[in-house]
Amino acid sequence: MRSEIHPSGQGDRSFVENARRAQIIDCAIDAIAELGYANASLAEIARRAGISKGVISYHFAGKRELIGEIIGAILKKATAVMLPRMKAERSAAGMLRAYIETNLDFLGANPNCIHAIMKIGAATRDEADQPKTDYELAFQPAVRDLEKLLRFGQQQGEFRDFSTRVMAATIRSAIDGVAFQLEANSKLDLKAYANELVILFDLATRKAAK
Amino acid sequence: MRSEIHPSGQGDRSFVENARRAQIIDCAIDAIAELGYANASLAEIARRAGISKGVISYHFAGKRELIGEIIGAILKKATAVMLPRMKAERSAAGMLRAYIETNLDFLGANPNCIHAIMKIGAATRDEADQPKTDYELAFQPAVRDLEKLLRFGQQQGEFRDFSTRVMAATIRSAIDGVAFQLEANSKLDLKAYANELVILFDLATRKAAK
Amino acid sequence: MRSEIHPSGQGDRSFVENARRAQIIDCAIDAIAELGYANASLAEIARRAGISKGVISYHFAGKRELIGEIIGAILKKATAVMLPRMKAERSAAGMLRAYIETNLDFLGANPNCIHAIMKIGAATRDEADQPKTDYELAFQPAVRDLEKLLRFGQQQGEFRDFSTRVMAATIRSAIDGVAFQLEANSKLDLKAYANELVILFDLATRKAAK
Amino acid sequence: MRSEIHPSGQGDRSFVENARRAQIIDCAIDAIAELGYANASLAEIARRAGISKGVISYHFAGKRELIGEIIGAILKKATAVMLPRMKAERSAAGMLRAYIETNLDFLGANPNCIHAIMKIGAATRDEADQPKTDYELAFQPAVRDLEKLLRFGQQQGEFRDFSTRVMAATIRSAIDGVAFQLEANSKLDLKAYANELVILFDLATRKAAK
DNA sequence: GATGAATGAGTTTTCATTCAT
DNA sequence: AATGAATGAAAACTCATTCAT
Numbered sequence: 001m002r003s004e005i006h007p008s009g010q011g012d013r014s015f016v017e018n019a020r021r022a023q024i025i026d027c028a029i030d031a032i033a034e035l036g037y038a039n040a041s042l043a044e045i046a047r048r049a050g051i052s053k054g055v056i057s058y059h060f061a062g063k064r065e066l067i068g069e070i071i072g073a074i075l076k077k078a079t080a081v082m083l084p085r086m087k088a089e090r091s092a093a094g095m096l097r098a099y100i101e102t103n104l105d106f107l108g109a110n111p112n113c114i115h116a117i118m119k120i121g122a123a124t125r126d127e128a129d130q131p132k133t134d135y136e137l138a139f140q141p142a143v144r145d146l147e148k149l150l151r152f153g154q155q156q157g158e159f160r161d162f163s164t165r166v167m168a169a170t171i172r173s174a175i176d177g178v179a180f181q182l183e184a185n186s187k188l189d190l191k192a193y194a195n196e197l198v199i200l201f202d203l204a205t206r207k208a209a210k
Numbered sequence: 211m212r213s214e215i216h217p218s219g220q221g222d223r224s225f226v227e228n229a230r231r232a233q234i235i236d237c238a239i240d241a242i243a244e245l246g247y248a249n250a251s252l253a254e255i256a257r258r259a260g261i262s263k264g265v266i267s268y269h270f271a272g273k274r275e276l277i278g279e280i281i282g283a284i285l286k287k288a289t290a291v292m293l294p295r296m297k298a299e300r301s302a303a304g305m306l307r308a309y310i311e312t313n314l315d316f317l318g319a320n321p322n323c324i325h326a327i328m329k330i331g332a333a334t335r336d337e338a339d340q341p342k343t344d345y346e347l348a349f350q351p352a353v354r355d356l357e358k359l360l361r362f363g364q365q366q367g368e369f370r371d372f373s374t375r376v377m378a379a380t381i382r383s384a385i386d387g388v389a390f391q392l393e394a395n396s397k398l399d400l401k402a403y404a405n406e407l408v409i410l411f412d413l414a415t416r417k418a419a420k
Numbered sequence: 421m422r423s424e425i426h427p428s429g430q431g432d433r434s435f436v437e438n439a440r441r442a443q444i445i446d447c448a449i450d451a452i453a454e455l456g457y458a459n460a461s462l463a464e465i466a467r468r469a470g471i472s473k474g475v476i477s478y479h480f481a482g483k484r485e486l487i488g489e490i491i492g493a494i495l496k497k498a499t500a501v502m503l504p505r506m507k508a509e510r511s512a513a514g515m516l517r518a519y520i521e522t523n524l525d526f527l528g529a530n531p532n533c534i535h536a537i538m539k540i541g542a543a544t545r546d547e548a549d550q551p552k553t554d555y556e557l558a559f560q561p562a563v564r565d566l567e568k569l570l571r572f573g574q575q576q577g578e579f580r581d582f583s584t585r586v587m588a589a590t591i592r593s594a595i596d597g598v599a600f601q602l603e604a605n606s607k608l609d610l611k612a613y614a615n616e617l618v619i620l621f622d623l624a625t626r627k628a629a630k
Numbered sequence: 631m632r633s634e635i636h637p638s639g640q641g642d643r644s645f646v647e648n649a650r651r652a653q654i655i656d657c658a659i660d661a662i663a664e665l666g667y668a669n670a671s672l673a674e675i676a677r678r679a680g681i682s683k684g685v686i687s688y689h690f691a692g693k694r695e696l697i698g699e700i701i702g703a704i705l706k707k708a709t710a711v712m713l714p715r716m717k718a719e720r721s722a723a724g725m726l727r728a729y730i731e732t733n734l735d736f737l738g739a740n741p742n743c744i745h746a747i748m749k750i751g752a753a754t755r756d757e758a759d760q761p762k763t764d765y766e767l768a769f770q771p772a773v774r775d776l777e778k779l780l781r782f783g784q785q786q787g788e789f790r791d792f793s794t795r796v797m798a799a800t801i802r803s804a805i806d807g808v809a810f811q812l813e814a815n816s817k818l819d820l821k822a823y824a825n826e827l828v829i830l831f832d833l834a835t836r837k838a839a840k
Numbered sequence: 841g842a843t844g845a846a847t848g849a850g851t852t853t854t855c856a857t858t859c860a861t
Numbered sequence: 862a863a864t865g866a867a868t869g870a871a872a873a874c875t876c877a878t879t880c881a882t
Contacts, residue, residue: 204411461871477873583823
């Protein structure tokens with residue numbers, strides 16, 4: 001069930017420390033994905049890692065920092081997978097296709113990462129003490145990049161005139177929705193699903209032929 | 211902030227009892243929407259209702275039942291708003307438009323209901339002890355009805371050939387996604403948003419002109 | 421070991437609640453006096469009261485509130501003992517004598533109260549988060565009243581010219597010091613001790629005979 | 631903020647080891663004085679010393695030994711300052727004056743030492759597991775020496791007849807009380823304070839003129 | 841029907857201490 | 862000699878639930 005995310009923390013941490021942090025982050029992702037955010041206590045995470053509770057406190061300032069690192073690690077990994085394939089495309093439509101396909105690939109390869117991040121998002125959204133959650137701070141850029149891509153397509157004349165905000169949010173939601181379905185049915189054919197989405201959003205975005 | 215949902219429980223409950231249950235459900239919705247699922251403790255809900263904690267336990271077998279009733283109440287209310295407008299349409303495309311519009315209308319009129327239900331969905335989804343959550347049991351039919359509508363459109367020859375599962379999930383996700391945005395920006399223009407979505411999914415579903 | 425302090429909380433609390441609060445306060449005083457502030461955990465206090473830990477949290481917002489109530493309760497009790505005897509005196513020298521005697525009487529009758537309050541004072545003094553502790557807020561007035569008494573004596577011509585601040589602080593310290601000695605030697609003769617102190621401070625304050 | 635106390639441990643320790651111990655003791659004094667006894671964790675002390683936590687455990691058998699060494703170090707330093715000035719006096723009254731003045735001098739020059747020692751005294755006084763604390767063991771002699779001085783004064787006919795125990799305790803308490811005031815108001819004029827105390831206790835001790 | 845009180849398991853966090861390297 | 866890592870017990874506090882009145 002491990003997702004093997006290794007954030008390869010910033011330089012000033014020792015190899016051993018980075019390994020432990022990565023291990024804890026992995027176990028935390030699994031625990032959140034499988035048990036839900038509320039049930040993923042530090043005790044449970046420690047149990048899965050086969051370490052004592054104190055170790056987590058030793059390596060992370062608190063649960064908040066751990067959650068922040070989880071989001072960071074997942075984002076980093078997702079970006080690493082997606083960026084090269086996005087850059088290989090020239091047309092806006094191609095990039096949009098690549099965006100959808102790589103997202104679903106990542107989803108298929110790392111279901112727990114996505115489940116975890118969605119549960120974190122839902123559970124920590126606007127808690128009393130933090131006006132903007134780490135989750136939101138992390139994902140606003142993701143949607144913004146998508147918007148840029150769409151605007152680029154409109155400028156190129158590939159895409160019709162639509163609200164880039166709405167379209168970006170819809171594409172993002174569509175992909176996030178796949179995660180939920182994947183949770184209910186782990187045998188979902190993601191390749192086929194990606195094809196459907198690609199066609200769907202191609203029709204929804206492209207400029208009607210004269 | 212009250213949402214005034216009255217589930218009007220089944221017949222064998224007294225008037226007073228139903229009123230209390232409805233009041234508790236309303237306050238619970240507000241609490242979950244405003245504080246997040248994790249922070250909406252029974253104590254907080256009781257505080258908002260101006261009653262003692264014990265009352266909640268008296269009227270509901272446990273927190274789980276309360277959550278289940280919340281979902282039921284919201285679903286009932288949403289259905290009551292949407293069904294008539296759906297039925298007024300003849301064409302599949304018209305019904306899809308009505309579906310999107312009524313959903314966003316409901317969202318605008320009852321933001322707390324939607325925020326609450328999304329937080330419940332994310333938080334209770336596959337907790338350790340319950341294989342299928344009330345949430346899932348309640349919402350699978352909702353998506354299934356949408357699927358039926360899409361299949362009907364295909365049979366009528368209005369809609370192109372696509373996976374009704376994927377399309378239904380995407381439409382549902384698109385609408386759910388609006389709730390998140392509404393939370394971040396309460397001044398969102400929902401009418402305009404609905405128009406964008408209607409056009410988007412019209413293009414995505416309709417049969418290409420010969 | 422009980423000190424039987426019953427703060428008789430403000431009117432809006434039920435009889436039962438006040439009784440529980442008083443019981444918890446009593447046990448907390450004993451625990452602090454006997455084990456020291458650091459070792460007087462909520463668990464230990466609950467154990468002494470024969471109740472569960474949660475009860476303390478139920479009745480007091482937190483440990484800080486409990487400590488505040490302890491100080492308030494002791495102060496109230498001490499004042500109740502001292503005030504009448506102070507008022508019965510006419511001369512400043514008589515009042516000073518009454519102050520010393522009643523303080524030592526209270527000390528003898530309620531050693532745990534004094535031990536507890538001194539330990540609280542030492543342990544909570546300038547913790548990071550509270551610039552002025554409850555303890556200081558509670559005891560500054562006590563020293564200030566003593567200063568007023570000394571100034572009155574000077575104005576009456578009974579007392580010589582000295583710094584009322586220094587004298588007040590010294591008298592207060594002398595009395596507090598008795599508490600420490602009482603802790604080490606519970607058979608201390610407080611009557612004799614009081615007499616010694618009365619003479620000591622009489623000599624130190626009175627105007628030299630012409 | 632360093633107080634630079636170097637206990638110069640007993641002979642069988644290497645120079646390096648003694649230096650480390652002294653450094654740790656200094657940092658511990660500062661930490662206790664500034665943060666309070668409870669907040670002066672080994673981690674905090676290590677942080678201030680720029681070393682790892684383990685080093686403290688390496689050099690001291692436990693926290694208790696560290697505390698004991700702190701008391702010893704301060705006592706040694708205080709004695710070194712006070713003894714010569716005491717010995718320079720011939721009369722008992724002069725020695726008493728020197729005692730008060732040197733104590734307050736030391737207080738002004740080493741506020742952290744005094745703050746630390748008072749916090750240690752209050753916090754460790756009769757903790758559950760140690761019948762007599764290092765603190766008490768260390769300070770009983772200090773009061774006993776004062777008592778000897780007072781008895782000497784009575785034998786010389788300089789001092790009136792009073793309980794030397796009470797007088798010694800009162801003088802000691804008066805001086806300790808200054809430390810608390812100094813904490814609240816660091817601009818306290820200690821010279822003036824010392825003068826007041828000298829006069830106060832001179833009047834309180836001397837034999838009335840015939 | 842409703843309440844206040846109590847419970848006890850559970851949460852995160854802190855800390856002195858130990859130990860292999 | 863020193864370190865970073867790990868431990869495990871204990872801390873304060875939260876919360877769903879139970880129950881006598």
